[in-house]
Amino acid sequence: MSDPTPDNRPVVRIRGLKKSFGSLTVLDGVDLDVGRGDVVSIIGPSGSGKTTMLRCINALETYDAGSVEIDGVEVGFRTEGGARRRRSERELAPLRAETGMVFQLFYLFPHLTAAENVMLGLRKVRRMGKAEARDVALKWLDRVGLAAKADSLPYQLSGGQQQRVGIARAVAMGPKVLLLDEITSALDPELVGEVLEVVRKLAEDGMTMIMVTHEMAFAREASDRIIFIDQGKVAVAGTPAEVFRGQENERLRAFLSRVSHT
Amino acid sequence: MLQAMLSSLPSLWRGLLVTIEVAVIVVVTSLLIGVVFGAVMVYGPLLLRLIIRLFSDVVRGIPVLVLIFFVYYGLPVTGLNVNNFAAGVTALVLFSTAQVTEITRGSLQSIHHGQMEAGKAIGLTFPQRLVYVVFPQAMRRFLPPWINSVADAVKGTALLSLVGIVDLMLAIQQVIGRTYEPMPLYILGALIYFVINYSLSLLSRRLEARYAHFRE
Numbered sequence: 001m002s003d004p005t006p007d008n009r010p011v012v013r014i015r016g017l018k019k020s021f022g023s024l025t026v027l028d029g030v031d032l033d034v035g036r037g038d039v040v041s042i043i044g045p046s047g048s049g050k051t052t053m054l055r056c057i058n059a060l061e062t063y064d065a066g067s068v069e070i071d072g073v074e075v076g077f078r079t080e081g082g083a084r085r086r087r088s089e090r091e092l093a094p095l096r097a098e099t100g101m102v103f104q105l106f107y108l109f110p111h112l113t114a115a116e117n118v119m120l121g122l123r124k125v126r127r128m129g130k131a132e133a134r135d136v137a138l139k140w141l142d143r144v145g146l147a148a149k150a151d152s153l154p155y156q157l158s159g160g161q162q163q164r165v166g167i168a169r170a171v172a173m174g175p176k177v178l179l180l181d182e183i184t185s186a187l188d189p190e191l192v193g194e195v196l197e198v199v200r201k202l203a204e205d206g207m208t209m210i211m212v213t214h215e216m217a218f219a220r221e222a223s224d225r226i227i228f229i230d231q232g233k234v235a236v237a238g239t240p241a242e243v244f245r246g247q248e249n250e251r252l253r254a255f256l257s258r259v260s261h262t
Numbered sequence: 263m264l265q266a267m268l269s270s271l272p273s274l275w276r277g278l279l280v281t282i283e284v285a286v287i288v289v290v291t292s293l294l295i296g297v298v299f300g301a302v303m304v305y306g307p308l309l310l311r312l313i314i315r316l317f318s319d320v321v322r323g324i325p326v327l328v329l330i331f332f333v334y335y336g337l338p339v340t341g342l343n344v345n346n347f348a349a350g351v352t353a354l355v356l357f358s359t360a361q362v363t364e365i366t367r368g369s370l371q372s373i374h375h376g377q378m379e380a381g382k383a384i385g386l387t388f389p390q391r392l393v394y395v396v397f398p399q400a401m402r403r404f405l406p407p408w409i410n411s412v413a414d415a416v417k418g419t420a421l422l423s424l425v426g427i428v429d430l431m432l433a434i435q436q437v438i439g440r441t442y443e444p445m446p447l448y449i450l451g452a453l454i455y456f457v458i459n460y461s462l463s464l465l466s467r468r469l470e471a472r473y474a475h476f477r478e
Binding site: 058059060089090092093094095096097098099100101103105107108109110111120121124125153154155169170173 | 374376377379380381382383384385386387388390394395398399473475476477478
């Protein structure tokens with residue numbers, strides 16, 4: 001690539017991120033750096049702003065102040081003659097293609113087969129030909145263990161299989177960072193493992209990931225770093241060992257004891 | 263009597279052609295405008311949404327026949343001189359457009375917002391999300407009520423006989439005026455309307471089957 005990006009520059013750089021819904025402040029000055037190949041888990045009580053933060057990273061949500069940069073490009077705003085202007089919908093589309101998003105409720109396109117779900121972005125955004133897009137889609141479906149289901153429609157798949165298609169759809173685009181929003185929360189317990197296994201393989205392959213999760217054991221094992229968000233701020237950040245061992249933060253301690261009982 | 267009936271066939275045929283012509287103009291025009299109006303009602307700016315909402319509520323709140331007379335007698339008052347054909351067709355187009363607008367709005371709103379988000383997440387532009395994600399799913403919600411509205415539009419053309427357009431309905435009445443045989447001719451007329459609408463409903467079933475292959 002001609003991009004003279006130094007390797008040590010973070011892929012995702014968040015500074016002073018603020019977001020309110022009406023009078024409710026959801027994010028109150030969040031900072032985060034995610035380096036290439038890093039896996040970062042975001043944990044915290046519900047309503048703490050985890051999902052909102054993830055959604056700001058790929059501009060599914062606008063933010064009020066601060067900055068979110070992907071590879072040095074500000075996501076929500078552009079600077080023009082010293083003034084910050086919110087990016088238009090048209091500008092956002094190509095930026096969103098640089099981040100992958102996997103949703104809690106999958107949101108597969110129900111009228112398209114598994115392969116077509118993966119191919120849509122490749123064809124219409126990456127402008128690949130049909131045959132090439134199908135090759136890439138099949139490669140990724142194979143990687144998530146669903147080569148045999150390429151021509152199945154979403155309703156013919158189990159929840160775990162649907163979510164794996166969701167992952168394939170996101171990673172096939174070649175995103176700089178993959179965002180996972182509680183991707184196992186809507187699954188039957190026996191289907192969680194197959195999805196986490198796919199995430200684990202992606203991590204091993206060096207995919208940069210930020211995941212919001214309630215799977216503490218998985219977060220602990222698969223993440224390079226964990227951040228605990230509470231009341232719109234990063235309350236604790238560190239390696240899994242640090243975060244789970246230390247627990248100087250009383251609210252983190254309370255949170256961990258609550259989730260370990262469920 | 264048979265002789266009279268047979269000799270009336272050419273004028274019935276001309277009337278039928280007028281009916282079909284009006285129906286096609288009304289269905290096609292209302293489809294084109296109504297789908298745009300419906301999409302604007304869901305995704306458009308507030309001011310446009312309010313204007314279309316007002317249009318739709320007013321038009322749907324008035325009986326079609328009143329609407330026809332309103333346009334027929336009302337337009338000349340505004341200085342627009344139109345013949346009865348243009349006035350009648352305009353009234354039917356207004357009515358059908360309001361129907362299609364509401365059908366489109368309902369179909370689009372019934373698609374889960376997560377579908378839009380999933381489209382955004384892979385970098386699709388707004389028009390691409392509509393064309394490849396939302397419309398194909400909305401289509402199966404749209405078709406059944408829309409086919410109903412098409413049948414209504416075909417039947418509604420009969421009202422234009424009241425402003426002197428010689429459609430199938432008025433052609434029948436003119437023949438009755440010559441032959442004094444109301445029942446056979448009304449039965450024939452009913453049969454023709456029925457054949458048109460029944461073919462439409464058969465066609466719609468095949469269309470709907472094309473969009474029935476997936477579940478949400």
